[in-house]
Structure formats: structure tokens, C-alpha cells
Amino acid sequence: MRPTVAPDPIDRPILTDHPIFLESLRLIRAELTARGIAPPADPLERAVLERCIHSCGDVSIAADLHCSAGACAAAAAALAAGAPILTDTAMAAAAVAPMAARTFANPVQDVLAWAPATAPAGTTRTAVGMERALLELGGGLVVLVGSAPTALERLLELVAAAAVPPPALVIGMPVGFVGVQASKRHLAASGLPQVRLEGSRGGAGLVAAACNALLRAGWRQAARS
Numbered sequence: 001m002r003p004t005v006a007p008d009p010i011d012r013p014i015l016t017d018h019p020i021f022l023e024s025l026r027l028i029r030a031e032l033t034a035r036g037i038a039p040p041a042d043p044l045e046r047a048v049l050e051r052c053i054h055s056c057g058d059v060s061i062a063a064d065l066h067c068s069a070g071a072c073a074a075a076a077a078a079l080a081a082g083a084p085i086l087t088d089t090a091m092a093a094a095a096v097a098p099m100a101a102r103t104f105a106n107p108v109q110d111v112l113a114w115a116p117a118t119a120p121a122g123t124t125r126t127a128v129g130m131e132r133a134l135l136e137l138g139g140g141l142v143v144l145v146g147s148a149p150t151a152l153e154r155l156l157e158l159v160a161a162a163a164v165p166p167p168a169l170v171i172g173m174p175v176g177f178v179g180v181q182a183s184k185r186h187l188a189a190s191g192l193p194q195v196r197l198e199g200s201r202g203g204a205g206l207v208a209a210a211c212n213a214l215l216r217a218g219w220r221q222a223a224r225s
Contacts (some may be wrong), residue, residue, distance in 0.1 A: 015102070015216055017222075023078050024054050033058045046074035047213040048195060054178045056201075057210035064198040071193035075142055075169035076218040080104055086111065086133055087144040087204075088126050095208030096144070096215075103219040106142075109133070111151060126151040139165025142214075146207035149174040149183035156183075156190050161216055171195045171210050173202030194216060 017025075028050055032039060035058070035131040040046045045067045049097045053059050079085075085100060085108045091111040114136070115129030126148035134141075134155065145152040152172055160163045174180045174186040176201055187196055195210050 014220060015086050024138060025050055028053050028059060032062060033167045035059065037062050040067070042067075042072065044076055044214065044217055046070060047087075047217050048210045049163070051209040051213035053199075053205050055205045056203075058201075059122050060122075062195060063200065064201070066194075066198065068192075068194050071169055071195065072214060074193055076214045078168035079106060079141060079142060079215055080222060082106055082219045083140050083142050084109070084137060085142045085144065085209070086137065086167075088130065088146060088148045092144050092146050092204035092208050093152055095204060096211050096223070099212040099215045101213045105147040107216070123154075124148065124150040125139045127154040128163060130154045131158060134164040139167065142168045142169045142171070142211060143167045144171045144207040146171075146173050146202050149176070149179040152187060153179070156192075159188070159192065166192055169193045169195065169208045169214075173197040173206050173210075175202035175206075 001190060007151065028094030040049060048067065049065055051059060052065060074197050082104055083106060085096055086107070087096065087110045090110050090112060093108050097108045108203055111133045113129070114132035115125040119125045120128060127150040128152040131154050143155060152174055159166050170187060170192050172184060172194055173196070174183055180200055183194055184198055187194055188222050197206060
């Protein structure tokens with residue numbers, strides 16, 4: 001899919017935050033301080049953390065959210081250049097699409113567009129859809145996995161085998177109890193640029209919040225330049 005061309009910088013509207021969100025940020029930061037949790041020094045990583053906390057209402061995820069070095073900056077640059085966004089669910093795609101449309105017009109798709117109608121023996125529809133999508137779309141994607149650890153595992157297998165080029169970023173936050181933590185350990189060991197939430201927590205809302213934070217921050221930077 002060919003990305004839509006974003007508006008020229010002179011036409012970029014500055015995205016402003018609603019007063020309710022700004023008050024939420026103040027309370028989030030105060031709570032982090034009260035708990036003795038230092039926010040990330042990198043402003044993009046801090047934006048990702050704060051958006052994720054706002055999305056789930058739980059500041060304790062700060063201890064479990066990990067960004068690999070330089071990953072957020074590289075992903076923001078890739079998004080600004082129109083990198084496609086691939087998600088494991090329609091729900092995550094729907095949560096990201098409005099911000100993508102307001103910013104760099106990145107194409108947003110979910111792997112179910114490539115998935116079979118029924119799950120083949122020994123695998124899942126999302127794992128098959130992930131493989132087919134990666135083979136068709138190629139590298140440089142921003143990939144969001146908030147629900148399906150099998151899809152995350154298949155991505156890691158394909159990249160490790162050099163069957164597909166690596167994504168620009170993997171936001172790996174599958175939620176649940178079966179295969180979830182193992183898939184996150186494998187992501188951590190992969191060396192891929194990543195934003196990862198350890199433990200059993202995750203979901204479409206959190207991966208979308210992380211991606212939207214990068215889109216928003218990148219757009220604001222472009223609007224100021």
C-alpha cells in the first residue's frame with residue numbers, strides 16, 4: 001500500500017492537548033514522583049510512558065515498560081517518513097488510524113486482512129496473517145502486537161531466519177497468560193528496536209497509545225521545524 005503524502009510543513013496544524021488530558025498528565029507525573037519513579041530522560045520515551053499510563057490508568061506499568069536504546073527516535077523518524085503501521089487486531093488499527101490520519105497519513109492495517117478464515121492446525125489466524133503481511137509489505141514497518149503472542153513469535157521467527165526484513169519498531173504488549181510472557185522474553189532477546197511491556201498486561205489500547213504518542217510527538221516536532 002502506498003502511503004498518502006502528508007501536508008507540507010507550512011500546513012501542519014499544531015496538535016493541542018485538551019485541558020483534561022493536561023491535568024491527567026500533571027497527576028500522573030505527581031504520582032510517579034510520589035512513588036520515587038524517575039521518568040525516562042528521553043522525551044519520546046517519556047511521552048510513550050505517560051500516554052500508556054493515561055490509557056490504562058495504572059502508573060505501576062512504569063516498572064515494566066522498556067524501550068530499547070534509540071528505538072523511539074528511530075520509529076518517530078520512520079513514521080514521519082510515512083512508514084506503514086501493522087497491527088495484530090482491528091481494534092488496535094482503529095485506535096491508531098485517526099492519529100495517523102491527522103499527522104503523517106501513514107497507512108494502517110491489521111494482519112487479519114491477510115489471515116485465513118479458519119486457523120490452520122497448530123497455529124493461529126493472526127500468526128498466519130502476520131507472516132503473509134510481512135512477506136507482502138516488506139521492512140520498515142511499525143508493528144503493534146497487543147493481543148496475539150503467536151503473531152509476535154511468528155514475526156520474530158521470520159526476522160531471525162532472514163525471511164523478512166526487520167521492522168522499524170515492534171511495540172510488543174500482548175495481553176494474557178498463555179504464551180504471553182515467553183513471547184516478550186523472545187522479543188527482548190531479539191535485538192529488534194522495541195517498546196515492550198513485561199508481564200501479563202498489554203492490549204490494543206496500550207499498543208495504540210504508544211504508537212499515537214510517537215505520531216503526535218513526531219508531528220509536533222515537524223510543525224515546529
